[in-house]
Amino acid sequence: MSVKVKACVACQRNGRKTCRRTRLGEPCLKTFPLECVELLQRARATFRSGRTAQEAFRLAQLEALLRMLGEHECDFVEALGRDLHMPRFETIMSELIPVKNEALHAIANLKKWMQPQHVQATTLDESLVVSEPLGVVFIIGAWCSPVQQTLGPLVGAIAAGNCALINPYEHTSHTAELLHRLIPSYLDNECYHVVLAGVNVLDEVVELGFDHVFFIGSRADGNRVAQAAARTLTPVTLVLGGKNPCYVDLQCDLAVTARRIAWARFHNAGQSMAAPDYVLCHADVRERLVQALKCCVMQFYGPDPQESRSFGRMVNPESFNRTRDLLWRSGKVAVGGQVIEAEKYIAPTILTNVVETDAIMQQDVSGPVLPILSVDNVDEAIAFINRQEKPLCMYAYSSDGTVISRLMKETSSGAFCSNDSVLQSMMVALPFGGVGASGMGSHHGRTSFDTFSHRKSCLLRGTRFECVTYLRYPPYEDRNLSLMTWASALSVRTQGWCQLL
Numbered sequence: 227m228s229v230k231v232k233a234c235v236a237c238q239r240n241g242r243k244t245c246r247r248t249r250l251g252e253p254c255l256k257t258f259p260l261e262c263v264e265l266l267q268r269a270r271a272t273f274r275s276g277r278t279a280q281e282a283f284r285l286a287q288l289e290a291l292l293r294m295l296g297e298h299e300c301d302f303v304e305a306l307g308r309d310l311h312m313p314r315f316e317t318i319m320s321e322l323i324p325v326k327n328e329a330l331h332a333i334a335n336l337k338k339w340m341q342p343q344h345v346q347a348t349t350l351d352e353s354l355v356v357s358e359p360l361g362v363v364f365i366i367g368a369w370c371s372p373v374q375q376t377l378g379p380l381v382g383a384i385a386a387g388n389c390a391l392i393n394p395y396e397h398t399s400h401t402a403e404l405l406h407r408l409i410p411s412y413l414d415n416e417c418y419h420v421v422l423a424g425v426n427v428l429d430e431v432v433e434l435g436f437d438h439v440f441f442i443g444s445r446a447d448g449n450r451v452a453q454a455a456a457r458t459l460t461p462v463t464l465v466l467g468g469k470n471p472c473y474v475d476l477q478c479d480l481a482v483t484a485r486r487i488a489w490a491r492f493h494n495a496g497q498s499m500a501a502p503d504y505v506l507c508h509a510d511v512r513e514r515l516v517q518a519l520k521c522c523v524m525q526f527y528g529p530d531p532q533e534s535r536s537f538g539r540m541v542n543p544e545s546f547n548r549t550r551d552l553l554w555r556s557g558k559v560a561v562g563g564q565v566i567e568a569e570k571y572i573a574p575t576i577l578t579n580v581v582e583t584d585a586i587m588q589q590d591v592s593g594p595v596l597p598i599l600s601v602d603n604v605d606e607a608i609a610f611i612n613r614q615e616k617p618l619c620m621y622a623y624s625s626d627g628t629v630i631s632r633l634m635k636e637t638s639s640g641a642f643c644s645n646d647s648v649l650q651s652m653m654v655a656l657p658f659g660g661v662g663a664s665g666m667g668s669h670h671g672r673t674s675f676d677t678f679s680h681r682k683s684c685l686l687r688g689t690r691f692e693c694v695t696y697l698r699y700p701p702y703e704d705r706n707l708s709l710m711t712w713a714s715a716l717s718v719r720t721q722g723w724c725q726l727l
Contacts, residue, residue, distance in 0.1 A: 257421035259430040262391065265419040266434055269362045269389035272416040278359060278387045281340060287384045287413055288329045288336075291377065294412040295322050301404055302373060309372070309398040311539035312494060320493070321373040324652050328378050331654040331671055332385040339385065339675045342684070352686040357679040359387030361437030366428065366451065368442040369397035369541055370497040370592060375442045375465075376405065380418075382674025388437070389417040395443070396424050397541050429454035436460055438678060442499070443467070444590070445663065463667030463677055465499070466660050467590040468617040468640075472502035472647070473607045473633055475624030476511055483623040483645075484518030487596070488526065490647035492574045495538035496594035497545075500619050500641075500651040503590065504580070504597045506607045512600055516576055519596070520561045523574045531573050532566065540570040540593060549593030553577070556586035557597055582610070604629050611637045616662035621647050640664050 257265075277283060295302070302322060306312040312321075332339075340357065347353035363383050367376025376394050383390045392409065394402035406420045423431050425447060432439055432454040441451045442465040455462045474483055490501045507515055527534040540546040549572055550565050562575035572594055580586065580597040587597065601607045611620070620639035622630050630644045640660040643650040651658050659668025669677055697706045 256396075257423050259423070259427055259434065262421055262423065262431050262434060265391055265421065266362060266436070268416055269391065269419060272414075273359070273361055273389045277414070278389060278417060281336060283414075284336060284384055284387055285333060287417075288333050288381065290412040291381065291384070292326060292329050294408055295326055295377075298404075298408055301408070302401070305400040305404045306373070306398070308400040310494060310497065310541055311537075313536050313538070315536070316494060316538070317373075320652070321371060324374045325377045325381065327654050328381040328670070328674070332381055332675070335672065336385055339672060347685070350687070350691060354684040354686065356682045356684055357386070357675070358682055360678055360680055362389045362391070363438040363440060363678060364391050364393065364432065364436040366393045366439070366441045366443065367395050368499065369395035370494065370499060372398040372401040373405075379440045379442070379463075379669055379674065382669055383440075383678045384418075386675050386678035388678050390419075391431075391436070392418065392420050393423050393428070393431070394420065396422065397545075432460065433458055438463070440669070440677070441465070448665070463669065464660065464665040465640075465658070465667075465669070466618065466663070466665040467499045467592070468619075468660065468664040469503040469587070469590060469614060470501065470617045470619040470621065470639075471607075471611045471614070471637075472505045472621040473604070473611075473623065474505055474507035474511055474515060475604065475622070475626060475629050476508050477625045477629070478623045478645075479625065480511070480514055480518050484515060484522050486646050487621075487623075488519050488522035488574070491596045492523070492526070492537070492594045493648070495540060495572070496549075496574075496596075497538070497541060497592050498648065500648045502596070502619075502621050502647055503617070504587065504599060506599050506601045506610060508602065509600045512578065512598060516560050516578060516598065519576050523561060523576075527574060531562075532564070532569070532571055537574070537594075540572060543567075543570065545592060546570040546572065548589075549591065549595060552586040552589060552591065553593075553595050556580055556584035560598075562594075582613075604632060608633065608636050616640070616660075616664055618660045618664040619643065619648075619651065638662070640668075 299322060303314045303317045306317045306321060342354040342356045345353040345355055365376065365379050365383060372394055376392060380390060380392055394405050396402060402422055406422060409418060409420050429450050432451055435458045438461050439451060439455050440463045441448055445466045448464045448466045452462055452464060472487060487502055527537045531537045540549065546567065553563065553575060557577035557580035560576045560578045562573035564573040565571065575595045577595060577597045580599050601610060616638050618640040620637055620642045622633040622644050624630055634642050638661060641650045641658055650656055654671040656670060657668040657673035658670045659665055667677055697710055
């Protein structure tokens with residue numbers, strides 16, 4: 227329930243209109259599987275009524291989502307500040323604006339996306355591919371980017387005409403509670419429901435039988451979700467974490483490279499699925515790169531990042547302990563390394579003397595720690611990358627186009643970006659998703675619309691050519707087979723007028 231309170235400090239400082247606020251910190255009751263059954267039934271009944279099929283309805287819901295983000299910007303800043311110590315700048319730039327861009331892109335293109343696509347299959351028929359909504363989908367957001375990675379997929383589900391149950395991750399409890407309160411005030415209460423099901427019951431909820439499950443998160447949780455979905459033959463999209471490699475070539479602008487890597491790795495205290503996970507570079511570059519990264523940490527966060535308002539904190543004690551233990555068991559600290567358990571604080575840290583068998587190379591790094599490994603050349607880097615499981619993202623920094631081309635073509639990853647980091651995961655025109663161990667399926671823009679749609683093949687044929695199509699019917703005659711074989715061969719050469727006549 228919205229209440230009137232004093233404007234947030236950021237709004238007062240910038241002389242802007244007071245934001246509408248919601249109460250934060252009040253406990254929200256968790257949603258249990260039995261409650262989800264009722265919500266699923268309500269959503270399915272509403273979907274069958276045809277409410278979501280209309281373009282006007284979909285546009286209205288997308289516009290309402292935009293209003294929610296605009297009118298409650300301060301609430302999102304406060305919630306993410308409490309969950310992740312996320313700076314206001316990062317909240318707006320990496321959490322709110324990407325979702326707004328997704329919604330605006332969908333609004334601008336929805337009419338075109340909904341139109342049937344004509345296919346030239348034969349000259350005798352009309353062939354169409356029609357995008358129809360799947361039904362009721364289940365969207366499970368991620369804790370490391372709890373607004374973008376929950377509402378971003380929701381945009382695609384709405385645009386495609388689905389109803390949805392939305393499950394924000396419990397680790398970012400203040401953001402989850404905020405979404406739980408706000409969404410019913412803006413979106414259709416029968417079509418879209420926010421549930422707060424904990425990780426331990428996700429598989430039970432998935433087994434209720436949705437028309438699609440969209441999950442962003444860790445491989446371990448994604449594996450559980452996929453297994454639960456398989457038991458009801460529910461299709462899934464999985465965007466999973468992974469060890470994203472970053473190759474730094476001998477030929478590159480080292481100052482720019484260091485800034486872009488440091489920004490991507492230490493943004494949100496390193497809690498990002500798309501950030502570079504480790505660096506591979508030539509030994510001749512390593513010391514200069516470490517010094518450049520050290521300078522970037524100083525420029526970004528000052529002499530003591532703990533005091534910086536631009537640097538976040540780990541999401542919970544478990545994540546803090548895990549990252550700290552990986553840090554202490556791997557390589558040598560070249561920059562940072564300080565930890566404060568009471569604050570869940572880990573300083574921006576660069577590790578050198580790291581080897582492939584170190585603990586930090588065996589697990590995803592969801593924290594502000596960047597290992598640097600040495601390779602002799604690009605061939606060794608490619609071999610190293612290909613020995614690992616396929617990552618979600620691959621990065622390459624080089625001024626040599628041949629090096630960039632080789633890394634792009636000779637490695638496999640969900641996404642590739644040269645001479646920058648993370649940006650490819652935020653562009654609505656580019657599909658984003660994993661491959662192999664880093665997931666299946668993708669989203670963003672038109673790809674999200676397609677992910678939450680069934681592309682139905684439609685052949686519209688009349689009866690006026692029965693004088694020819696009779697050739698396919700029994701009793702089978704060699705003469706008829708000869709005529710059909712001739713017609714099929716001719717059809718291939720002339721762009722098709724006969725498919726089984």
